[in-house]
Every structure is written in structure tokens, then in C-alpha cells.
Amino acid sequence: MKKILTLALTAAVSAGAFAQGFPSKPITIVVPFAAGGPTDTVARQLAEALRAPLGDATIVVENAAGAGGTIGASKVARATPDGHTLLVWHIGMAATAGLYRKLPYKPLEDFEYVGMINDVPMTLLGSPKVPANTYRDFEAYIRANGGKVNLAHAGLGSASHLCGLMWQSAMKLDKSLTAIAYRGTAPAMNDLIGGQVDLMCDQTTNTTSQIEAGRVKGYAVTTAKRLDSHKLLKDYPTLQEMGLKDFNLTIWHGLYAPKGTPADVTKKINDALKVALKDPKFIKGQEMLGAVVVTDNRVNPEGHKAFVADQITKLKTVIDAAGQYAD
Structure with a gap:
């Protein structure tokens, strides 16, 4: 019994000493x-x-x-x-x-x-070439064009990929969008800006500066509540407001x-x-x-x-x- 107690005390002292010496x-x-x-x-x-x-x-x-x-x-x-x-x-x-x-x-x-x-909140974006300036018009455009619309993402498992999947699922579209996978966010964003793809859903860490510069169109945020404290995105509707029940996604x-x-x-x-x-x-x-x-x-x-x-x-x-x- 004493031996077990001694070993336990030694282990505890060693662990404490290790922590004290860290890093x-x-x-x-x-x-x-x-x-x-x-x-x-x-x-x-x-x-x-x-x-x-x-x-x-x-x-x-x-x-x-x-x-x-x-x-x-x-x-x-x-x-x-x-x-x-x-x-x-x-x-x-x-x-x-x-x-x-x-x-x-x-x-x-x-x-x-x-x-x-x-x-990190997400923002739903459209290319400058998409003929819609509000979320309602954007949604109508997507539903009317179905499989002709390209959805960019930064690769399987990326934030933009997951957001795109969840948004499509919540939309219950008749035809799935054509997903275009890129090797990273930068090339995906570049093609969205250039109009080679139609839409993308990505983190505000990537999207805010592009929206502010007018390079892409912003339509909605993915949080449960509006981003009231964000100077640029505070007036953007949430997807819940737009009828996608319980949609709440942050990265x-x-x-x-x-x-x-x-x-x-x-x-x-x-x-x-x-x-x-x-x-x-x-x-x-x-x-x-x-x-x-x-x-x-x-x-x-x-x-x-x-x-x-x-x-x-x-x-x-x-x-x-x-x-x-x-x-």
C-alpha cells in the first residue's frame, strides 16, 4: 500500500514539476x-x-x-x-x-x-455578373437556373464547401448546383470576382474586403442574428430571416x-x-x-x-x- 501511495505521489510531483518547467x-x-x-x-x-x-x-x-x-x-x-x-x-x-x-x-x-x-460568420456571395442585388432576387435566380449555376468552394472539407452544402440542403433545390472545387480560397475567390463561377459561401475573414471593394456581391449572413456590430455587414439579412429555418453556421x-x-x-x-x-x-x-x-x-x-x-x-x-x- 505504501509503495502504491509513494508511486502516486511521485507521479503527481513529476507532473507538477513538468508543468512548472513548461515550456x-x-x-x-x-x-x-x-x-x-x-x-x-x-x-x-x-x-x-x-x-x-x-x-x-x-x-x-x-x-x-x-x-x-x-x-x-x-x-x-x-x-x-x-x-x-x-x-x-x-x-x-x-x-x-x-x-x-x-x-x-x-x-x-x-x-x-x-x-x-x-x-467566424459566413457570407453568401455572388459574382458581379449575377443579375441580382438582393437575397430574394438572388434566390429567384438560383431556382430559375438550377444546374446551370456554379458554386465555388476551396476544396472538400473547407469552410466554403460545408457552407455550400448546408445552404443547398436548406434550400431544397430541384436541381443541385454545379460544385467547382479549388485548391484554396484565393483561386476560388479570384474566379468569383472574374465571373468564371456564380456564387460562393465563405468566411467574413475572406469576404468582407471583397464586398467593401465592390468586387463581389454580398447577399446574406449565416448567423442566427444579424451582425449588428459589424460596420459593413450589419444590414445584411440572416438566412433564417429569408426563410431557411434554423440556419446557423459559424466557422x-x-x-x-x-x-x-x-x-x-x-x-x-x-x-x-x-x-x-x-x-x-x-x-x-x-x-x-x-x-x-x-x-x-x-x-x-x-x-x-x-x-x-x-x-x-x-x-x-x-x-x-x-x-x-x-x-
């Missing part, structure tokens, strides 16, 4: 997409905000793009579980569970959930560590995350992206994980209905 080297935040995209921007702003609460730690952002985000996620799942390798990923953490028949990791089992970062981002990361280390990172999310500079940077910093229970590991589990179920239903799967 002992540079921390790498892996982003499973190319540099310059919205998730990369969120990760770089977060890295800056995390440095001080983690004792002026050196934090670098590493881009590991490919396979809808699963390459970067796999890298973190296989990393040494000491808290020095972290993952920032969006709704893809939940979507890939339905999109991929064979994943190299289990979303709910192979990561320690640290906490949620933000919610959230979360922070993850490899499974087996010591609990004290995970707590230390979570504590630092909570400080970072209250950093005025970080909040301002997120507001400029059109993102809303998380303040509810999802900032805690248990709330974060419960939310993702619920999202996995909801998104799988939409993906199965569309029958669009990745290899």
Missing part, C-alpha cells in the same frame, strides 16, 4: 492549411497573444497543408505529447469525421481539447494538443488561452477579421469537446445527404 523549448502551432489563409491568420494572432501568458515563450506557426487539413492534424496527433506541438483548426475537425471514410486519427480520441478560440477555431499531453500542461495552456482571448489587441484583430472571440463554456476543454462532438453529428447528416465524400 522548455519553442512551441509549434501547426496550421493544416497554406500560409495567408484565414486559419493561418487566426493562428498567428493567437501565437502573439499567447507568448506573454506562457512566460514570453517562443511560439512559431508551421503550415502543414493538404488533404483537407488532415495532414496537419495527423502530424499533431503523432507528435510527442508534451505541449510543445499544438494544432489550430476550424470546423474541419468535426467535418472530416463525416467526409473521410478512413481517417488517420480519431477526432474525439486522439487529441487533448484545449479550448475554443472564435466564431469556429479550436486549439488542440496530442493525446496524452499531461493534464497540468494542458491546463497551463488553457489558462494562457483564456488570458489571450481577453487581450485587447487580439480581440481587435479578430474583430477586423469579422470574427467573435469565444467567451462561453467552449473555452474550457470539456465544453470544447462536447461542442465538437455535437458538430460531428450535425455535419455528418448534411454530408451523408449530399453524398460528397473524400477518399
Whole structure:
């Protein structure tokens, strides 16, 4: 009995000492997409905000793009579980569970959930060549032209892909739109601006500047309520207002560590995350992206994980209905 107690105390002391010594080297935040995209921007702003609460730690952002985000996620799942390798990923953490028949990791089992970062609204956009200036006219145009309309997205599992699927499902169109997959948001947006494709649904982090410059037409937002605090999008209707019952989609981002990361280390990172999310500079940077910093229970590991589990179920239903799967 004494031996068991001694071992338990030794383990507890070791774990505490490990946490006290963390970080002992540079921390790498892996982003499973190319540099310059919205998730990369969120990760770089977060890295800056995390440095001080983690004792002026050196934090670098590493881009590991490919396979809808699963390459970067796999890298973190296989990393040494000491808290020095972290993952920032969006709704893809939940979507890939339905999109991929064979994943190299289990979303709910192979990561320690640290906490949620933000919610990013989506905007439904049209090409300048689309002859509609309001959502009602846009919807009429879509229903009249059916399969002739092209819907751009940034690849399977991307925010724009998931939003497009959910919008089509809610619309109950007689004919599915022609989906055009791109290798990233930038080329998809470029073709939307140029009129090679007709519509796209994507994050405000990507769309706000394009709408403001008049390069694309904005029709509606995907949130449950209007974005009253957003200077450009505050007057845009929600899709719920336009008759799509219960339509509410945001592209959230979360922070993850490899499974087996010591609990004290995970707590230390979570504590630092909570400080970072209250950093005025970080909040301002997120507001400029059109993102809303998380303040509810999802900032805690248990709330974060419960939310993702619920999202996995909801998104799988939409993906199965569309029958669009990745290899």
C-alpha cells in the first residue's frame, strides 16, 4: 500500500514539476492549411497573444497543408505529447469525421481539447455578373437556373464547401448546383470576382474586403442574428430571416494538443488561452477579421469537446445527404 501511495505521489510531483518547467523549448502551432489563409491568420494572432501568458515563450506557426487539413492534424496527433506541438483548426475537425471514410486519427480520441478560440460568420456571395442585388432576387435566380449555376468552394472539407452544402440542403433545390472545387480560397475567390463561377459561401475573414471593394456581391449572413456590430455587414439579412429555418453556421477555431499531453500542461495552456482571448489587441484583430472571440463554456476543454462532438453529428447528416465524400 505504501509503495502504491509513494508511486502516486511521485507521479503527481513529476507532473507538477513538468508543468512548472513548461515550456522548455519553442512551441509549434501547426496550421493544416497554406500560409495567408484565414486559419493561418487566426493562428498567428493567437501565437502573439499567447507568448506573454506562457512566460514570453517562443511560439512559431508551421503550415502543414493538404488533404483537407488532415495532414496537419495527423502530424499533431503523432507528435510527442508534451505541449510543445499544438494544432489550430476550424470546423474541419468535426467535418472530416463525416467526409473521410478512413481517417488517420480519431477526432474525439486522439487529441487533448484545449479550448475554443472564435466564431467566424459566413457570407453568401455572388459574382458581379449575377443579375441580382438582393437575397430574394438572388434566390429567384438560383431556382430559375438550377444546374446551370456554379458554386465555388476551396476544396472538400473547407469552410466554403460545408457552407455550400448546408445552404443547398436548406434550400431544397430541384436541381443541385454545379460544385467547382479549388485548391484554396484565393483561386476560388479570384474566379468569383472574374465571373468564371456564380456564387460562393465563405468566411467574413475572406469576404468582407471583397464586398467593401465592390468586387463581389454580398447577399446574406449565416448567423442566427444579424451582425449588428459589424460596420459593413450589419444590414445584411440572416438566412433564417429569408426563410431557411434554423440556419446557423459559424466557422469556429479550436486549439488542440496530442493525446496524452499531461493534464497540468494542458491546463497551463488553457489558462494562457483564456488570458489571450481577453487581450485587447487580439480581440481587435479578430474583430477586423469579422470574427467573435469565444467567451462561453467552449473555452474550457470539456465544453470544447462536447461542442465538437455535437458538430460531428450535425455535419455528418448534411454530408451523408449530399453524398460528397473524400477518399
